[in-house]
Amino acid sequence: MSVSLKNRSLISISDYTPEEICHVLDIAEDFEKNPHQNLLNGRIIASLFFEPSTRTRLSFETAIQLLGGNVIGFSSTAGTSIQKGESLADTITMVASYADLIVMRNPIEGSARFASEVSKVPVINAGDGANQHPTQCMLDLYSIRKTQGTLENLEITLVGDLKYGRTVHSLVEAMCNFNAKFNLVSPVELKLPSVVKQHIKDRNLEYHQYTELEDAIPHSDIIYMTRIQRERFPDPEEYEKVKNSYVLRNAMLANSKPNCRVLHPLPRVNEIHVDVDANPKAYYFQQAQNGVYARQALIASILGLK
Protein backbone atom coordinates (compact mmCIF):
# COMPACT_ATOMS: atom_id res chain seq x y z
CA MET A 1 0.00 0.00 0.00
CA SER A 2 1.35 3.43 -0.85
CA VAL A 3 2.17 5.80 2.01
CA SER A 4 0.51 9.22 2.11
CA LEU A 5 1.30 11.86 4.69
CA LYS A 6 -0.95 14.49 3.14
CA ASN A 7 -2.33 16.89 5.77
CA ARG A 8 -0.69 14.90 8.58
CA SER A 9 0.84 17.16 11.19
CA LEU A 10 4.16 16.03 12.65
CA ILE A 11 4.28 16.79 16.37
CA SER A 12 6.09 13.80 17.82
CA ILE A 13 8.20 11.24 15.92
CA SER A 14 5.85 8.52 17.18
CA ASP A 15 3.03 10.12 15.15
CA TYR A 16 4.56 8.40 12.12
CA THR A 17 4.92 4.63 11.67
CA PRO A 18 8.34 3.15 10.78
CA GLU A 19 7.07 2.74 7.19
CA GLU A 20 6.06 6.40 7.05
CA ILE A 21 9.44 7.45 8.48
CA CYS A 22 11.25 5.40 5.82
CA HIS A 23 9.00 6.94 3.15
CA VAL A 24 10.13 10.44 4.26
CA LEU A 25 13.77 9.31 4.24
CA ASP A 26 13.38 7.97 0.68
CA ILE A 27 12.02 11.33 -0.44
CA ALA A 28 14.83 13.14 1.39
CA GLU A 29 17.32 11.01 -0.55
CA ASP A 30 15.72 12.22 -3.77
CA PHE A 31 16.00 15.86 -2.61
CA GLU A 32 19.67 15.38 -1.77
CA LYS A 33 20.28 14.37 -5.39
CA ASN A 34 18.11 17.17 -6.75
CA PRO A 35 17.42 19.90 -4.17
CA HIS A 36 15.94 22.53 -6.50
CA GLN A 37 12.41 21.38 -7.23
CA ASN A 38 9.73 24.01 -7.70
CA LEU A 39 7.01 21.93 -6.09
CA LEU A 40 5.58 24.64 -3.86
CA ASN A 41 5.22 27.01 -6.78
CA GLY A 42 4.60 30.10 -4.66
CA ARG A 43 2.71 28.45 -1.81
CA ILE A 44 3.06 30.12 1.55
CA ILE A 45 4.59 28.46 4.59
CA ALA A 46 4.40 30.15 7.99
CA SER A 47 7.58 29.92 10.06
CA LEU A 48 6.62 30.83 13.63
CA PHE A 49 9.61 30.87 15.95
CA PHE A 50 8.55 31.95 19.43
CA GLU A 51 12.14 31.50 20.62
CA PRO A 52 15.51 31.83 18.90
CA SER A 53 16.89 29.09 16.70
CA THR A 54 19.73 29.00 14.20
CA ARG A 55 19.88 25.69 12.38
CA THR A 56 16.26 24.66 12.57
CA ARG A 57 14.85 27.94 11.34
CA LEU A 58 17.46 28.49 8.64
CA SER A 59 17.22 24.93 7.34
CA PHE A 60 13.42 25.12 7.21
CA GLU A 61 13.55 28.41 5.37
CA THR A 62 16.21 27.06 3.00
CA ALA A 63 14.07 23.98 2.38
CA ILE A 64 11.03 26.16 1.58
CA GLN A 65 13.00 28.34 -0.82
CA LEU A 66 14.57 25.35 -2.58
CA LEU A 67 11.01 24.11 -3.11
CA GLY A 68 9.95 27.43 -4.64
CA GLY A 69 7.77 28.51 -1.73
CA ASN A 70 7.37 31.75 0.19
CA VAL A 71 7.94 32.20 3.91
CA ILE A 72 5.96 34.40 6.29
CA GLY A 73 6.45 34.54 10.03
CA PHE A 74 8.70 35.73 12.80
CA SER A 75 11.94 34.65 14.44
CA SER A 76 11.10 36.02 17.88
CA THR A 77 7.94 37.29 19.53
CA ALA A 78 9.30 40.86 19.75
CA GLY A 79 6.84 43.26 18.15
CA THR A 80 4.13 40.63 17.57
CA SER A 81 0.61 40.41 19.04
CA ILE A 82 1.86 37.64 21.32
CA GLN A 83 3.59 40.31 23.38
CA LYS A 84 0.26 42.11 23.63
CA GLY A 85 -1.14 38.97 25.24
CA GLU A 86 -2.71 37.24 22.24
CA SER A 87 -3.47 33.59 22.95
CA LEU A 88 -1.70 30.83 21.05
CA ALA A 89 -5.06 29.63 19.76
CA ASP A 90 -5.82 33.04 18.22
CA THR A 91 -2.34 33.41 16.70
CA ILE A 92 -2.55 29.96 15.10
CA THR A 93 -6.12 30.43 13.84
CA MET A 94 -5.10 33.69 12.18
CA VAL A 95 -1.89 32.35 10.63
CA ALA A 96 -3.66 29.20 9.40
CA SER A 97 -5.88 31.44 7.31
CA TYR A 98 -2.80 32.94 5.60
CA ALA A 99 -0.57 29.91 5.04
CA ASP A 100 -0.70 26.37 3.62
CA LEU A 101 1.44 24.90 6.38
CA ILE A 102 2.72 26.07 9.76
CA VAL A 103 6.20 25.35 11.11
CA MET A 104 6.36 26.28 14.78
CA ARG A 105 8.94 26.41 17.54
CA ASN A 106 7.63 27.38 20.95
CA PRO A 107 9.21 26.98 24.39
CA ILE A 108 5.91 25.81 25.90
CA GLU A 109 5.68 22.02 26.07
CA GLY A 110 2.63 20.62 24.30
CA SER A 111 2.08 23.86 22.38
CA ALA A 112 2.65 22.15 19.04
CA ARG A 113 0.07 19.42 19.69
CA PHE A 114 -2.41 22.08 20.77
CA ALA A 115 -1.63 24.20 17.69
CA SER A 116 -2.26 21.21 15.42
CA GLU A 117 -5.70 20.79 17.00
CA VAL A 118 -6.60 24.45 16.51
CA SER A 119 -5.14 24.90 13.02
CA LYS A 120 -7.00 24.11 9.82
CA VAL A 121 -3.67 23.55 8.03
CA PRO A 122 -1.06 20.97 9.09
CA VAL A 123 1.57 21.88 11.69
CA ILE A 124 5.20 20.76 11.85
CA ASN A 125 6.69 20.92 15.33
CA ALA A 126 10.12 22.56 15.16
CA GLY A 127 10.63 22.02 18.90
CA ASP A 128 8.27 22.54 21.84
CA GLY A 129 10.43 23.25 24.87
CA ALA A 130 12.02 20.15 26.34
CA ASN A 131 9.33 17.95 24.82
CA GLN A 132 9.71 16.97 21.15
CA HIS A 133 11.80 17.93 18.12
CA PRO A 134 10.71 15.41 15.49
CA THR A 135 12.34 17.02 12.45
CA GLN A 136 15.71 16.79 14.19
CA CYS A 137 14.95 13.14 14.75
CA MET A 138 14.08 12.72 11.08
CA LEU A 139 17.42 14.21 9.98
CA ASP A 140 19.25 12.09 12.56
CA LEU A 141 17.60 8.98 11.13
CA TYR A 142 18.44 10.14 7.61
CA SER A 143 22.09 10.65 8.61
CA ILE A 144 22.24 7.25 10.31
CA ARG A 145 20.71 5.43 7.33
CA LYS A 146 22.92 7.29 4.89
CA THR A 147 26.16 6.54 6.71
CA GLN A 148 25.32 2.95 7.70
CA GLY A 149 23.27 1.90 4.65
CA THR A 150 20.47 0.72 6.95
CA LEU A 151 18.59 1.58 10.14
CA GLU A 152 18.36 -2.05 11.24
CA ASN A 153 20.45 -3.76 13.94
CA LEU A 154 22.78 -0.85 14.72
CA GLU A 155 24.66 -0.13 17.93
CA ILE A 156 23.97 3.45 18.98
CA THR A 157 25.97 5.18 21.71
CA LEU A 158 24.24 8.20 23.21
CA VAL A 159 26.50 10.52 25.17
CA GLY A 160 26.01 13.43 27.56
CA ASP A 161 22.70 14.84 28.64
CA LEU A 162 20.36 11.91 28.31
CA LYS A 163 17.95 13.34 30.86
CA TYR A 164 16.95 16.67 29.35
CA GLY A 165 18.07 16.10 25.73
CA ARG A 166 14.85 15.86 23.72
CA THR A 167 16.70 14.74 20.58
CA VAL A 168 18.00 11.73 22.50
CA HIS A 169 14.53 10.78 23.69
CA SER A 170 13.04 10.94 20.20
CA LEU A 171 15.98 9.07 18.68
CA VAL A 172 15.72 6.24 21.22
CA GLU A 173 11.99 5.96 20.59
CA ALA A 174 12.48 5.91 16.81
CA MET A 175 15.45 3.51 16.80
CA CYS A 176 13.49 1.05 18.95
CA ASN A 177 11.56 0.31 15.74
CA PHE A 178 14.73 -0.90 14.07
CA ASN A 179 16.16 -3.40 16.55
CA ALA A 180 18.92 -1.11 17.79
CA LYS A 181 21.28 -1.82 20.66
CA PHE A 182 21.87 1.19 22.92
CA ASN A 183 24.88 2.32 24.94
CA LEU A 184 23.89 5.06 27.36
CA VAL A 185 26.81 7.21 28.50
CA SER A 186 25.98 9.94 30.98
CA PRO A 187 26.75 11.30 34.42
CA VAL A 188 24.51 9.78 37.08
CA GLU A 189 22.58 13.07 37.33
CA LEU A 190 21.71 12.99 33.62
CA LYS A 191 20.65 9.39 33.05
CA LEU A 192 17.97 8.52 30.51
CA PRO A 193 14.54 8.96 32.16
CA SER A 194 12.77 5.71 33.00
CA VAL A 195 9.82 6.61 30.79
CA VAL A 196 12.18 6.66 27.76
CA LYS A 197 14.06 3.56 28.91
CA GLN A 198 10.72 1.81 29.02
CA HIS A 199 10.53 1.99 25.20
CA ILE A 200 13.73 -0.09 25.04
CA LYS A 201 12.44 -2.55 27.62
CA ASP A 202 9.06 -2.87 25.90
CA ARG A 203 10.84 -4.09 22.76
CA ASN A 204 13.20 -6.38 24.71
CA LEU A 205 16.19 -4.59 23.20
CA GLU A 206 19.67 -4.65 24.65
CA TYR A 207 21.08 -1.61 26.42
CA HIS A 208 24.08 -0.86 28.60
CA GLN A 209 24.80 2.10 30.82
CA TYR A 210 28.32 3.51 30.99
CA THR A 211 29.90 6.36 32.83
CA GLU A 212 33.16 6.19 30.75
CA LEU A 213 32.82 7.09 27.07
CA GLU A 214 35.97 5.12 26.07
CA ASP A 215 34.30 1.86 27.09
CA ALA A 216 31.51 2.26 24.54
CA ILE A 217 33.45 3.57 21.52
CA PRO A 218 35.05 0.37 20.09
CA HIS A 219 31.76 -1.38 19.31
CA SER A 220 29.63 1.63 18.29
CA ASP A 221 28.21 2.20 14.82
CA ILE A 222 26.98 5.65 15.78
CA ILE A 223 28.29 7.92 18.54
CA TYR A 224 25.62 10.53 19.20
CA MET A 225 27.15 13.33 21.26
CA THR A 226 24.99 15.95 22.98
CA ARG A 227 25.60 19.27 24.62
CA ILE A 228 24.87 19.54 28.29
CA GLN A 229 22.34 22.35 28.08
CA ARG A 230 22.72 25.03 30.71
CA GLU A 231 19.16 26.30 30.10
CA ARG A 232 17.57 22.97 31.07
CA PHE A 233 19.01 22.99 34.60
CA PRO A 234 16.79 24.42 37.32
CA ASP A 235 19.86 24.63 39.57
CA PRO A 236 23.03 26.31 38.12
CA GLU A 237 25.22 24.44 40.61
CA GLU A 238 24.04 21.14 39.18
CA TYR A 239 25.09 22.36 35.72
CA GLU A 240 28.55 23.34 36.91
CA LYS A 241 29.07 19.85 38.35
CA VAL A 242 28.44 18.01 35.09
CA LYS A 243 29.15 20.49 32.27
CA ASN A 244 32.51 19.03 31.24
CA SER A 245 31.72 15.37 31.83
CA TYR A 246 32.49 14.13 28.34
CA VAL A 247 34.82 15.50 25.71
CA LEU A 248 35.38 13.41 22.59
CA ARG A 249 38.91 13.79 21.20
CA ASN A 250 40.29 12.46 17.95
CA ALA A 251 42.67 10.01 19.65
CA MET A 252 39.70 8.34 21.35
CA LEU A 253 38.36 7.26 17.95
CA ALA A 254 41.50 5.23 17.12
CA ASN A 255 39.83 1.94 18.09
CA SER A 256 36.44 2.77 16.62
CA LYS A 257 34.84 0.63 13.90
CA PRO A 258 35.55 1.70 10.29
CA ASN A 259 31.86 2.46 9.72
CA CYS A 260 31.54 4.44 12.96
CA ARG A 261 30.27 8.01 12.59
CA VAL A 262 30.06 10.81 15.14
CA LEU A 263 26.79 12.74 15.20
CA HIS A 264 25.75 15.80 17.20
CA PRO A 265 22.55 17.85 16.91
CA LEU A 266 24.65 21.04 17.33
CA PRO A 267 25.46 23.58 18.59
CA ARG A 268 28.43 22.03 20.32
CA VAL A 269 30.31 23.80 23.05
CA ASN A 270 33.32 21.70 24.02
CA GLU A 271 31.98 18.14 24.06
CA ILE A 272 33.61 17.40 20.69
CA HIS A 273 37.15 18.72 20.47
CA VAL A 274 37.89 20.54 17.21
CA ASP A 275 40.59 17.96 16.45
CA VAL A 276 37.78 15.53 15.62
CA ASP A 277 36.49 17.77 12.82
CA ALA A 278 39.06 16.60 10.28
CA ASN A 279 38.42 12.91 10.99
CA PRO A 280 36.29 11.36 8.22
CA LYS A 281 34.20 9.81 10.97
CA ALA A 282 33.04 13.27 12.06
CA TYR A 283 29.64 13.66 10.46
CA TYR A 284 27.91 16.46 12.40
CA PHE A 285 28.18 19.19 9.78
CA GLN A 286 26.85 16.94 7.01
CA GLN A 287 24.17 15.94 9.49
CA ALA A 288 23.09 19.59 9.78
CA GLN A 289 23.08 19.84 5.98
CA ASN A 290 20.87 16.75 5.80
CA GLY A 291 18.34 18.74 7.82
CA VAL A 292 17.46 20.68 4.69
CA TYR A 293 16.67 17.51 2.69
CA ALA A 294 14.72 15.93 5.54
CA ARG A 295 12.66 19.10 5.96
CA GLN A 296 12.09 19.40 2.19
CA ALA A 297 10.81 15.83 2.27
CA LEU A 298 8.45 16.53 5.16
CA ILE A 299 7.03 19.71 3.66
CA ALA A 300 6.49 18.09 0.26
CA SER A 301 4.91 14.96 1.78
CA ILE A 302 2.60 16.82 4.15
CA LEU A 303 1.40 19.09 1.37
CA GLY A 304 0.74 16.01 -0.77
CA LEU A 305 3.30 17.01 -3.39
CA LYS A 306 5.42 13.84 -3.06
Add this chain to the structure above:
Amino acid sequence: MEKKKELTVSAIENGTVIDHIPADKVFQVVKILGLEKVKTPVYFGINVESKKYGTKGFIKAANKYFEPEDVNKIALVAPTASIIEIKEFEVIRKQTVSIPDSIERIVKCFNPNCVTNKEHDVPTKFKVIKDAEGNFKLHCHYCEKNTTQDKLEFI
Protein backbone atom coordinates in the same frame (compact mmCIF):
# COMPACT_ATOMS: atom_id res chain seq x y z
CA MET B 1 -28.68 -3.89 76.43
CA GLU B 2 -29.11 -3.67 72.70
CA LYS B 3 -27.43 -0.64 71.23
CA LYS B 4 -29.89 1.67 69.54
CA LYS B 5 -29.20 1.98 65.82
CA GLU B 6 -29.51 5.42 64.30
CA LEU B 7 -29.13 6.56 60.75
CA THR B 8 -26.38 9.15 60.42
CA VAL B 9 -28.40 10.98 57.79
CA SER B 10 -31.84 10.13 56.55
CA ALA B 11 -32.32 7.80 53.62
CA ILE B 12 -32.96 9.38 50.23
CA GLU B 13 -36.06 8.51 48.26
CA ASN B 14 -34.41 8.84 44.87
CA GLY B 15 -30.80 9.45 43.89
CA THR B 16 -27.33 8.06 44.36
CA VAL B 17 -25.37 7.02 47.42
CA ILE B 18 -21.60 6.93 47.07
CA ASP B 19 -20.30 4.80 49.90
CA HIS B 20 -16.90 3.60 51.11
CA ILE B 21 -15.07 6.77 50.13
CA PRO B 22 -11.76 7.15 52.00
CA ALA B 23 -12.61 9.51 54.87
CA ASP B 24 -10.28 12.28 53.67
CA LYS B 25 -11.40 12.20 50.02
CA VAL B 26 -15.05 13.16 50.33
CA PHE B 27 -14.55 16.79 49.36
CA GLN B 28 -12.50 15.80 46.31
CA VAL B 29 -15.27 13.47 45.20
CA VAL B 30 -17.82 16.27 45.67
CA LYS B 31 -15.67 18.43 43.43
CA ILE B 32 -15.03 15.77 40.76
CA LEU B 33 -18.77 15.14 40.43
CA GLY B 34 -19.55 18.86 40.48
CA LEU B 35 -21.88 18.40 43.46
CA GLU B 36 -20.98 21.77 44.94
CA LYS B 37 -22.97 23.34 42.08
CA VAL B 38 -26.18 21.28 42.15
CA LYS B 39 -29.46 22.68 43.47
CA THR B 40 -30.79 19.37 44.82
CA PRO B 41 -30.02 18.20 48.39
CA VAL B 42 -26.63 16.58 48.95
CA TYR B 43 -25.73 14.96 52.29
CA PHE B 44 -22.31 13.76 53.20
CA GLY B 45 -20.45 12.23 56.08
CA ILE B 46 -16.78 11.98 56.96
CA ASN B 47 -14.97 9.85 59.57
CA VAL B 48 -17.93 7.52 59.78
CA GLU B 49 -17.26 4.12 61.37
CA SER B 50 -16.73 1.35 58.82
CA LYS B 51 -16.34 -2.37 59.59
CA LYS B 52 -14.32 -2.89 56.45
CA TYR B 53 -12.10 0.21 56.44
CA GLY B 54 -12.12 1.57 60.02
CA THR B 55 -13.45 4.93 58.92
CA LYS B 56 -15.06 6.02 55.70
CA GLY B 57 -16.91 8.84 54.03
CA PHE B 58 -20.15 8.82 52.08
CA ILE B 59 -22.24 11.12 49.91
CA LYS B 60 -25.98 10.95 49.29
CA ALA B 61 -27.13 13.00 46.32
CA ALA B 62 -30.89 13.27 46.09
CA ASN B 63 -32.53 13.06 42.66
CA LYS B 64 -29.18 12.71 40.99
CA TYR B 65 -27.85 9.88 38.83
CA PHE B 66 -24.44 9.82 37.19
CA GLU B 67 -23.08 8.60 33.87
CA PRO B 68 -20.58 5.71 34.19
CA GLU B 69 -17.72 7.87 32.81
CA ASP B 70 -18.40 10.43 35.55
CA VAL B 71 -18.45 7.98 38.42
CA ASN B 72 -15.32 6.30 37.15
CA LYS B 73 -13.46 9.59 37.51
CA ILE B 74 -13.80 9.32 41.27
CA ALA B 75 -11.77 6.10 41.14
CA LEU B 76 -8.74 8.41 40.84
CA VAL B 77 -9.11 9.33 44.52
CA ALA B 78 -11.56 6.72 45.84
CA PRO B 79 -10.89 3.35 44.23
CA THR B 80 -12.85 1.55 46.99
CA ALA B 81 -16.04 3.57 46.48
CA SER B 82 -19.33 1.89 45.67
CA ILE B 83 -22.15 3.58 43.82
CA ILE B 84 -25.69 2.73 44.89
CA GLU B 85 -28.64 3.96 42.89
CA ILE B 86 -31.90 4.40 44.80
CA LYS B 87 -35.46 4.65 43.49
CA GLU B 88 -38.39 4.97 45.91
CA PHE B 89 -36.11 4.00 48.81
CA GLU B 90 -35.10 0.74 47.09
CA VAL B 91 -31.60 -0.09 45.84
CA ILE B 92 -31.93 -0.59 42.11
CA ARG B 93 -28.23 -0.89 41.26
CA LYS B 94 -24.94 -1.23 43.10
CA GLN B 95 -21.58 -0.97 41.36
CA THR B 96 -17.92 -0.44 42.09
CA VAL B 97 -15.77 2.14 40.30
CA SER B 98 -12.88 1.52 37.96
CA ILE B 99 -10.25 3.96 36.75
CA PRO B 100 -11.12 5.14 33.20
CA ASP B 101 -8.68 4.96 30.28
CA SER B 102 -8.68 8.71 29.79
CA ILE B 103 -9.30 11.78 31.93
CA GLU B 104 -10.21 15.24 30.71
CA ARG B 105 -10.46 18.60 32.44
CA ILE B 106 -10.58 17.55 36.10
CA VAL B 107 -6.87 17.11 36.90
CA LYS B 108 -3.99 19.56 36.41
CA CYS B 109 -0.82 18.54 34.57
CA PHE B 110 2.03 18.69 37.10
CA ASN B 111 4.40 20.21 34.50
CA PRO B 112 4.38 24.01 35.02
CA ASN B 113 5.62 24.48 31.44
CA CYS B 114 2.78 22.47 29.90
CA VAL B 115 0.54 24.35 27.49
CA THR B 116 -2.44 23.51 29.70
CA ASN B 117 -0.85 25.54 32.51
CA LYS B 118 0.63 28.31 30.37
CA GLU B 119 -2.32 29.17 28.10
CA HIS B 120 -5.85 30.00 29.19
CA ASP B 121 -8.63 27.69 28.09
CA VAL B 122 -6.56 24.67 27.07
CA PRO B 123 -8.32 21.83 28.90
CA THR B 124 -6.15 19.04 30.26
CA LYS B 125 -6.34 15.64 28.63
CA PHE B 126 -4.58 12.49 29.89
CA LYS B 127 -4.23 8.85 28.99
CA VAL B 128 -4.33 6.74 32.16
CA ILE B 129 -1.44 4.28 32.46
CA LYS B 130 -2.27 1.58 35.01
CA ASP B 131 0.01 -1.06 36.47
CA ALA B 132 -0.77 -4.51 37.84
CA GLU B 133 -0.79 -3.26 41.47
CA GLY B 134 -3.64 -0.83 40.78
CA ASN B 135 -1.37 2.23 40.71
CA PHE B 136 -1.66 4.67 37.85
CA LYS B 137 -0.11 7.72 36.26
CA LEU B 138 -1.62 10.24 33.88
CA HIS B 139 0.17 10.74 30.55
CA CYS B 140 -0.43 14.27 29.30
CA HIS B 141 -1.76 14.39 25.74
CA TYR B 142 0.08 17.69 25.18
CA CYS B 143 3.44 17.83 26.99
CA GLU B 144 3.78 13.99 27.14
CA LYS B 145 4.90 14.07 30.80
CA ASN B 146 3.45 11.71 33.39
CA THR B 147 1.63 13.07 36.42
CA THR B 148 2.01 10.52 39.21
CA GLN B 149 -0.59 9.82 41.90
CA ASP B 150 1.31 11.76 44.55
CA LYS B 151 1.18 14.87 42.34
CA LEU B 152 -2.54 14.75 41.53
CA GLU B 153 -4.13 18.17 41.78
CA PHE B 154 -7.75 18.76 40.90
CA ILE B 155 -8.79 21.79 38.92
